[in-house]
Amino acid sequence: MESSRERIPLHVGGKAGPTRTARPSPRSSMGRARGMSLCVLGSGSGGNCSVVRFDADEHRGLGRPSEEAGAGQAQAILIDAGFGPFTTRRRLEQAGLTLDSLAAICLTHLDRDHWRGNWKQTTLAKRIPIYVHRWHQKSFSRLPEGADLIEAGLVRPFGDTFSPIDSLEVTAVHLPHDQKGTIGFRLDYHTGPSRVSLGYATDLGAAPPELIDRFSGDGGLDLLAIESNYDPELQSRSDRPAFLKRRIMGELGHLSNEQSFQVVRGIMDASPTGCPRWVVLLHRSRQCNHPDRVREVFGRDDRLAGRVILTDQRRRSAWIRLEPRAAVITAQQCLFDGPKRIENREAESA
Numbered sequence: 001m002e003s004s005r006e007r008i009p010l011h012v013g014g015k016a017g018p019t020r021t022a023r024p025s026p027r028s029s030m031g032r033a034r035g036m037s038l039c040v041l042g043s044g045s046g047g048n049c050s051v052v053r054f055d056a057d058e059h060r061g062l063g064r065p066s067e068e069a070g071a072g073q074a075q076a077i078l079i080d081a082g083f084g085p086f087t088t089r090r091r092l093e094q095a096g097l098t099l100d101s102l103a104a105i106c107l108t109h110l111d112r113d114h115w116r117g118n119w120k121q122t123t124l125a126k127r128i129p130i131y132v133h134r135w136h137q138k139s140f141s142r143l144p145e146g147a148d149l150i151e152a153g154l155v156r157p158f159g160d161t162f163s164p165i166d167s168l169e170v171t172a173v174h175l176p177h178d179q180k181g182t183i184g185f186r187l188d189y190h191t192g193p194s195r196v197s198l199g200y201a202t203d204l205g206a207a208p209p210e211l212i213d214r215f216s217g218d219g220g221l222d223l224l225a226i227e228s229n230y231d232p233e234l235q236s237r238s239d240r241p242a243f244l245k246r247r248i249m250g251e252l253g254h255l256s257n258e259q260s261f262q263v264v265r266g267i268m269d270a271s272p273t274g275c276p277r278w279v280v281l282l283h284r285s286r287q288c289n290h291p292d293r294v295r296e297v298f299g300r301d302d303r304l305a306g307r308v309i310l311t312d313q314r315r316r317s318a319w320i321r322l323e324p325r326a327a328v329i330t331a332q333q334c335l336f337d338g339p340k341r342i343e344n345r346e347a348e349s350a
């Protein structure tokens with residue numbers, strides 16, 4: 001059953017809009033906000049990179065969450081670096097940040113659409129630590145840039161939990177994908193007595209029970225970012241080689257729209273009421289998926305109305321700001337029209 005709610009136009013998935021430099025919204029440049037924000041700089045098989053910004057001006061060592069933050073004032077981390085530094089810097093600047101804002105790069109896995117070796121010079125010059133799961137440590141050391149980055153002390157292997165900046169606790173969830181698997185992240189950012197939580201899972205052939213537990217337990221998530229990679233019919237009809245279709249649709253491949261929907265519902269069912277407040281869909285295939293197909297699937301659950309946000313390969317998403325148990329989205333990028341009108345003040349996007 002499809003949602004009968006009036007739809008708003010999608011600003012993603014089709015032809016990319018004009019690129020323009022976005023100024024931080026007045027709200028985001030005030031420096032008083034406390035919480036965590038996500039901006040997906042781009043997502044898809046051509047590259048994946050998201051930036052998480054920490055909006056706590058009383059946070060030691062953190063600057064104001066805007067371009068006012070000077071060099072060295074680390075205030076954000078990247079999840080994956082699947083675009084080179086040039087593209088990443090451009091999209092970061094459009095989002096009001098610079099490469100100097102980066103306190104860490106956290107990698108889900110080492111596929112080329114998640115880590116680009118041409119980050120070597122930039123990470124060395126700016127001393128940006130790269131968090132690599134123990135599973136991927138050996139593979140990283142064999143990359144052409146691996147030895148130099150390890151020798152420079154920039155590669156930080158992690159296990160079940162790690163903390164790339166103060167007040168942030170990251171929990172790793174092991175996910176099945178190809179030979180080495182991929183890592184899902186739960187980020188819990190402590191702001192005073194409260195906390196905001198974000199879950200991030202991409203490139204998984206299936207969702208193990210642990211993922212549902214981690215993402216629904218301990219108060220649930222404010223935001224869930226998860227891949228919704230392909231539509232099975234479009235995948236089967238595509239002219240891709242049979243082995244590739246089998247890989248993608250297999251247990252060690254990617255989540256289809258339907259599989260992703262079921263995982264999202266599983267997490268919602270097991271979560272405290274109202275969690276997650278936002279669902280951000282990642283890694284949509286351009287060849288084997290379409291926003292309409294995604295809408296058809298996710299529109300079957302009314303709880304998701306007004307919560308689902310699509311991302312795009314070629315341009316960044318809006319900032320999604322999470323405050324303790326309150327979320328504000330600063331641009332119109334929602335998949336459905338929700339019960340509450342979303343704000344549309346920040347002329348997005350780029």
Ligand SMILES: [Zn+2]
Nearest residue numbers: 045111113203
């Ligand atoms: Zn990928």
